[in-house]
Amino acid sequence: MTNGPALNRFLAEVEQRAFRMARFAVADTDEALDIVQDAMLTLAAKYSHKTEAEWPPLFFRILRNRITDFHRRRTIQRGIFALFGSRPAADDEPDPLEQLSDGRHAEPDFRAQIDVTTRRLEAAVAALPTRQREAFLLRVWEGFDVATTARAMRCSEGSVKTHYSRAVHALRDQLEDDWP
């Protein structure tokens, strides 16, 4: 027996948020799409037999792992290119999060469809430390409770509360003045 229709519903529900979470983390549309697709395929291959209630934390855990893998690969590539001098060294290369925050270097098609408020919010969210951003987005956007967020992030509930609280305050400090 296949869980195809249920899996299709679940992925359709989360795919856009998953993409934007990935994009916050990697600041590249194609890479974010690859990461989301990989997470979808992994969930289908390994966890489709689980109950639907178990899919959300599993899916976002897979997504996190793929994002981490991306950053590891990127770090290694930077190291290799820096070693052979064929690309700018890591210190000279612009931070992808800075590119996103800046907005000038981001893909125009993507940026054109996002209004100023959203752009400002995205920049602030992207600038959060990784764990804070994950806790914030999973709690606020996915609507996960503390326990589910802790499972997805593979950390304690206390850590989730700390990361989330710090993220909310950091965003408020950055956005409060000109928030609509």
Next chain:
Amino acid sequence: MNDDRRGADDAFVAQVRDVLDRAAPPDDVRTRLAAARRRAVASLDAAVPRAPARWVPVGALATTLLAVFLSVSVQRPPPAIDMQQLATVEDMDLLMDLEFVAWLDTDNVDAG
């Protein structure tokens, strides 16, 4: 004071959620996401018939081994035949023995 702060945080978080929800990815991204989803679901459907198929070679091998075992067992002569042959040999010896005795008797008659 804490309640005020918490209320303000909740209101802020609700606003953030609204803003994030409003900003859908562009059409081409949504199209590619839908295609990725279809691939994931199709991989699930494709995997279902393969599960029982994996046992076909194992079943075929087990059946072949069983057939070979049974065939060899049937072809092997039963132990009773060996006993019969043994008995036949003993009879022959006995027969040869009797002839010898008869020859001796004959010889003895001739000699006597």
